Amino acid sequence: MKLWRKAAGAIKDRNSIWLASLSRRTPYRHPDLEAAIIRATSHDGAKIDYTNARRVFEWIRTSPVYLKPLAWGLSSRMEKTRSWVVALKGLMLIHGVFCCQIPSVQRIGRLPFDLSGFKDGHSSPSKTWGYDAFVRSYYAYLDQKSAFISSEAKNLKKALKPTLLDELIKLQRWQSMLDMLLQVRPLDENMKVGLVLEAMNNLIVEVFDVYSRICNGIAQALLKIYASPAKSEASMALRVVQKAATQVEDLSQYLEVCREMGVLNASQCPKLENIPKEDVKELEQIINGSANNNNNTNGKRENCEHFEEEKIHEEIIMSGIRKKGSNNKRVLKTVITDKWEIFDGDCSSRTTLQDQHHFPNCYSSHLSVVSLPNHKQDLPDLITF
Structure with a gap:
């Protein structure tokens, strides 16, 4: 029985290929492409013809002109068949076409055939009900995906920036x-x-x-x-x-x-x-x-202060240092260091830069560079916070 069914399927495929070869080439018909579709969706459930499936993909990648013959050839094949093997191979073929990610394919919309009520007609329902359900659910997903991709392609064509909603x-x-x-x-x-x-x-x-x-x-x-x-x-x-x-x-x-x-x-x-x-x-x-907005603001400010404190420790501090030359003129020199520098005054005590001036808060983007004089005097407040 299985051998007879396999032979009958092979005869059907051969007759379909012969009829496709007799058709004229039009914008909706392509004999060679139809023959490749028939071979890729043969009745033989023991193997998959990957060679002809790749030929179909290459045609689609070559030019969008072949999209209409593909739709016509595959839809006529799917609507006539009552074999779950042919139906499943056809769904796998159109799934592979979607994976090519070609703009013309993304504008197909709904699938050009309907397998929502598919039932295998070559065996009893008690043996093929699982395959029928598998084909119907697979078709339902691909049909919805095709429609969704088409709508997304239209939105991209309008060049509208999508909102969060x-x-x-x-x-x-x-x-x-x-x-x-x-x-x-x-x-x-x-x-x-x-x-x-x-x-x-x-x-x-x-x-x-x-x-x-x-x-x-x-x-x-x-x-x-x-x-x-x-x-x-x-x-x-x-x-x-x-x-x-x-x-x-x-x-x-x-x-x-x-x-x-x-x-x-x-x-x-x-x-x-x-x-x-x-x-x-x-x-x-x-x-x-x-x-609470206030709590959020305070939290953000605390995070900012914490971030800036870490940033201050990582910054390079530039300090001015007094140096006397041979002509007794004061020369300023810039030194790069990763530590706070201590400056000597005429008095016996030492005063750090940190004690003389406050540091900017977290909203300041830089640290001020201050040089100390070599004699005692009241320093004006040049920085206002």
């Missing part, structure tokens, strides 16, 4: 997409086949790409919120952070399932880190209004 809304959309992505998993224990494992390898890479976007977006949003606290933005950021903490646990469970299945990339994934509790508490304080 826009960035938080974007983060929420990425989080909803991560939820959809984590639903793409084998639900049947009998799905440990090579084609599914290869698809899961690609999905692991996609998971960490989306997860890294979320982490980077949260870090940038928190910096902006702490710089200028606003209750509405802080409330939305708190929901984003709480959602991220939940998704870390879901992602850990997802990776554990993939490791048990034998997915190669799942065993090589980086370590996941939770959101610090201090960030959550600070957001809650901003929302509750418990952060």
Whole structure:
């Protein structure tokens, strides 16, 4: 039975390639590209034709002219098939096209075919229900990602600077997409086949790409919120952070399932880190209004004073030193030192520079250079604080 099904699939692929070769080349038809698509999405579930998949990617990278023939050839292939193998290979192919990161691909919008209600027609539902669910969930994610990338490309084209609220809304959309992505998993224990494992390898890479976007977006949003606290933005950021903490646990469970299945990339994934509790508490304080502006100002001033005290110890102090020449004229010489210098006066006592003059506070950007005279006199107050 399996041998007959494999032979029937090979005959279908050969007939499809022959029909594609008879078509005329138009802006929407390209016989060679259609043949490569058919070979890359063959009915053979035991192997993947990487050679023809790379040919498709090279065509797309060459010119955006090939995007319409790709959409036509792949959509006609996906809409006619009732094989989960062909459908899954088609989704992996369009996923690879998205990874090419070509501007014309980012403007596709929704996918040109619909697999939301896909059901395999070559076997009984009791045997293929897991594959059907896998194809439907994979399609749902790629369809939403394509629409999201298209909307982001339009916003970039307008050259409008996004506000903090826009960035938080974007983060929420990425989080909803991560939820959809984590639903793409084998639900049947009998799905440990090579084609599914290869698809899961690609999905692991996609998971960490989306997860890294979320982490980077949260870090940038928190910096902006702490710089200028606003209750509405802080409330939305708190929901984003709480959602991220939940998704870390879901992602850990997802990776554990993939490791048990034998997915190669799942065993090589980086370590996941939770959101610090201090960030959550600070957001809650901003929302509750418990952060007093005066306390914040005093705290910032104390931090400034502490910072400047350390900075003073690290600065190079320049001091003027008296020196007599052969003509009994006083010559000034500049010496660079890392210690406070003590100057000798005509009196027997020694007075330090620190005792004679106060240092500027933390808002001053430099230290004054003062030279002491060699005779007693009242020094005018040249520095006012």
